[in-house]
Amino acid sequence: MRAVIYSNFDLCSGCNICRMICSEKKTGGTNPRLALLNLEKHGLVYRPVVCAQCRNAFCLKVCPVEAVYRQEDSGAVLIDRAKCTGCGLCAEACPVCAIVMDKQAGIARKCDLCGGDPACVRYCPTGALELVILGGDKDE
The missing domain is CATH 3.30.70.20 (Alpha-Beta Plaits)
Incomplete structure (x- = not known):
């Protein structure tokens, strides 16, 4: 079994809430530059980048x-x-x-997946981030 955070760029608005929540949880401050995930902008599309x-x-x-x-x-x-x-x-x-x-x-x-309950996933307002559990080689 392996847990991963799946990012759906079609739903990402680029709001940075995931990064602010991550930095708050991991450092105690809301600075997106301290987050353990990133947002890449490609034209009009944002793509969350996480481990x-x-x-x-x-x-x-x-x-x-x-x-x-x-x-x-x-x-x-x-x-x-x-x-x-x-x-x-x-x-x-x-x-x-x-x-x-x-x-x-x-x-x-x-990213350490917040011990199995990733804050970025929980607080993403658009549902662009999802915790997915992969079972075996076919899921890889």
């Missing part, structure tokens, strides 16, 4: 201190803040650019 929780996660493979790991019950790829050295290899390896380097804390940060 894909990759089945063959490159970020996990390149971490020299094994700070990046997969949580067994949710399948989420997480970063152990205590182990992370801030080398940035995981961020460089991420195919969707979903890992951010927190220069102040000296560590890498990424």
